Amino acid sequence: MKDMKYTAPLLMFLAACIWGAAFVAQSEATQYIGPFTFNSIRFLLGSVVLLPLIWFKSRNKKEKSYNNDKSYKKSNWIAGISCGVVLTFASFFQQYGIGFTTVGKAGFITALYIIIVPFLGLLFGRKISKVLMLSLIVALMGLYLLCMQTSDLKMINYGDLMVMICAVLFSVHILVIGHFAPKTDGVIVSCIQFFTGFVLSGIGAILFETIKTHAIIQAYIPILYAGIFSCGVAYTLQIIAQKKIDPSLASLIGSLESVTAAVAGWLILGQTMSLKESIGSLLVFFAIIMAQLPERKVQEINEISFSVRNFEK
Numbered sequence: 001m002k003d004m005k006y007t008a009p010l011l012m013f014l015a016a017c018i019w020g021a022a023f024v025a026q027s028e029a030t031q032y033i034g035p036f037t038f039n040s041i042r043f044l045l046g047s048v049v050l051l052p053l054i055w056f057k058s059r060n061k062k063e064k065s066y067n068n069d070k071s072y073k074k075s076n077w078i079a080g081i082s083c084g085v086v087l088t089f090a091s092f093f094q095q096y097g098i099g100f101t102t103v104g105k106a107g108f109i110t111a112l113y114i115i116i117v118p119f120l121g122l123l124f125g126r127k128i129s130k131v132l133m134l135s136l137i138v139a140l141m142g143l144y145l146l147c148m149q150t151s152d153l154k155m156i157n158y159g160d161l162m163v164m165i166c167a168v169l170f171s172v173h174i175l176v177i178g179h180f181a182p183k184t185d186g187v188i189v190s191c192i193q194f195f196t197g198f199v200l201s202g203i204g205a206i207l208f209e210t211i212k213t214h215a216i217i218q219a220y221i222p223i224l225y226a227g228i229f230s231c232g233v234a235y236t237l238q239i240i241a242q243k244k245i246d247p248s249l250a251s252l253i254g255s256l257e258s259v260t261a262a263v264a265g266w267l268i269l270g271q272t273m274s275l276k277e278s279i280g281s282l283l284v285f286f287a288i289i290m291a292q293l294p295e296r297k298v299q300e301i302n303e304i305s306f307s308v309r310n311f312e313k
Helices: 006-030 035-057 063-067 070-100 102-112 113-124 130-147 158-183 186-208 211-218 220-242 247-254 258-270 276-289 296-307
Strands: none
Touching: 006 070, 006 102, 006 220, 006 247, 006 258, 035 070, 035 186, 035 220, 070 102, 070 158, 070 186, 102 130, 102 158, 102 276, 113 130, 113 158, 113 276, 113 296, 130 276, 158 186, 211 220, 211 296, 220 247, 258 276
């Protein structure tokens, strides 16, 4: 449909807004429940929300033939569980860290996965362009202004450090997804990995946290938003939009998630940034945009990273 030429970018932007606002939900949840408990429940919701989509896809004759293939099913389960393990750890550090920093800073730091992914590719013999090298330098400058309270490295904000670890783990998660993506169904893998995250985070909650029913009830709004809207609704919007939009444009629009996180933190929580932090955020965002403009080989890596962005929320 011709109308989708204009509707698709809007749907992608809406998805970015939903993902950005999810940082607010995560921040609010830290006041009531621990990171393992929060992630366990929202992952369960995320997997359940995707079940109708899987059922709808299974009605397609072509999908039926795939679903009857034992090798295909096995690949989906291996991919889902592998991705779920990495996602569990990445999400823990993000949820834990966001309790010690602001929503805006967490959004920009997390978005650095776009730059980290190509550099991790060096381990597999991939080359890095000059533009990516420049984007890394700009990102480090921005990160310094955004996170460093003084020139002493020991004074880096604890929450920011946790979110940095999360960004690295999300980058590993993206590489794992990229490895399995050509041979699996993205929706099924997403559902399985969410369920894996539910199980592992649930074990973490039982071992390291005190699970209180009344606290979970108090945090029901952040939990429902993160589980249903961030995982389910935004993911569906992404699927619809990416059928009618260029992957490069979709990736660029998705980068606005970090900006919408900062705006949501300001509008909903009243969180603001200092001038130094604001300049740092702008540099990080500029570096993220630059990292998505290199030659085709590197750009393909970034397109893969965006195609699985929904798994991080």
